[in-house]
Amino acid sequence: MSHALFKPGAAPTSPLPVPKESVREGRKNQLYNEIRDTRRNVEINVGKACNNRCVFCIDGLPKREDRSYMPYEEMRRELAFWYESGTRSVGFLGGEPTTYPKIVDSVAYAKELGFTRIAIATNAVKLRLPHFTDAIVEAGLTRATISMHGHTPALEDEITRVPKVFAKKVEALRLLVDKRDQGLLKDGLSVNPVINGLNYKYMPQILRFFFDEIGLDDVRFNFMRPEGYSEGNPELSPRFKQAVPYLVKCIILMEKHWTNKTFTFGGWPLCTLPPSLRDSEVLLKKYMGEYRDLSTDCSVRQDGEVFGIEEVGDGRARFNWQDRKRFDLKHAPDACKECTKVALCEGVWKGYIDIWGDSEIKAI
Numbered sequence: 001m002s003h004a005l006f007k008p009g010a011a012p013t014s015p016l017p018v019p020k021e022s023v024r025e026g027r028k029n030q031l032y033n034e035i036r037d038t039r040r041n042v043e044i045n046v047g048k049a050c051n052n053r054c055v056f057c058i059d060g061l062p063k064r065e066d067r068s069y070m071p072y073e074e075m076r077r078e079l080a081f082w083y084e085s086g087t088r089s090v091g092f093l094g095g096e097p098t099t100y101p102k103i104v105d106s107v108a109y110a111k112e113l114g115f116t117r118i119a120i121a122t123n124a125v126k127l128r129l130p131h132f133t134d135a136i137v138e139a140g141l142t143r144a145t146i147s148m149h150g151h152t153p154a155l156e157d158e159i160t161r162v163p164k165v166f167a168k169k170v171e172a173l174r175l176l177v178d179k180r181d182q183g184l185l186k187d188g189l190s191v192n193p194v195i196n197g198l199n200y201k202y203m204p205q206i207l208r209f210f211f212d213e214i215g216l217d218d219v220r221f222n223f224m225r226p227e228g229y230s231e232g233n234p235e236l237s238p239r240f241k242q243a244v245p246y247l248v249k250c251i252i253l254m255e256k257h258w259t260n261k262t263f264t265f266g267g268w269p270l271c272t273l274p275p276s277l278r279d280s281e282v283l284l285k286k287y288m289g290e291y292r293d294l295s296t297d298c299s300v301r302q303d304g305e306v307f308g309i310e311e312v313g314d315g316r317a318r319f320n321w322q323d324r325k326r327f328d329l330k331h332a333p334d335a336c337k338e339c340t341k342v343a344l345c346e347g348v349w350k351g352y353i354d355i356w357g358d359s360e361i362k363a364i
């Protein structure tokens, strides 16, 4: 990482104290929300190889060793480690976890251990193959979150830089919707478009496509994190003030038309949102993803250089995701020190500050 704000050893800028307890003990760092799933969650990164090349990918072009997959014995050890620490939800991610040769075995082993929520974060390309989708669901998968960022072939193919990928993802989504409708995937099926410079103007159309044409009932818009391929690129990273009007339109549509569906957003500093939204606890609990996310730890291959709050053991870097964002990946400009929302708001992606500065950030 070459951002000015990613200097080795740089102190966190958040006004809140850095937590001292180990990730093994779990964090109590989330706000109360009646509708949150309270299971502790761990996301295990299987390796950074991927069959898409999304323009905003935070991994960019991973180092050769990072593209190699996690040995299966290490996966089994890691699953046991987290299960013993009290975690009951696990998510597999990459890179692209469906290309991991042992992914079905890993899901099956997680189920055997006793994990009750077993999820995968995937671009879904491989899930268009019925034999593969059948196998992973039968092994115990209970949730899939799909990385898809456009509502048209032209947009999706441009963002992923893979020709004809839109049609493959739509095929996969139809198979998965069918599984969900059979009562499988009991923890849900969602799509998580990353909001970037190419798609932000189409947010309402993207929502309509996934709800009305595909039949999904859960969509999450995450504001992009300008790192990797998109580092320093103002064309790929819209300003908050450009994207917020489209976000607001989505919320109005939700309140009027899709009242039985779930829509959340993530990564928006609260002060960039209109007062009618940021000052409403009811609306924030309903639409702000950070209010609803599971308490999540992460396990990633450790490459020798310890970064920020992570703990290192067994060749893995382990850290709490909510803390990682607040203390290592986001920046709290001076305005945050005076802000009444600082316990709720994580600040701003450092990569965003590098591109656009902090002039939009104002204490509330």
Ligand code: SF4
Pocket (backbone or CB within 6 Å): 269, 270, 271, 272, 332, 333, 335, 336, 337, 339, 340, 341, 342, 345, 346, 347, 348, 361, 362, 363, 364
């Ligand atoms: S001033 Fe800082 S803490 Fe307050 S809402 Fe803005 S980014 Fe969040």
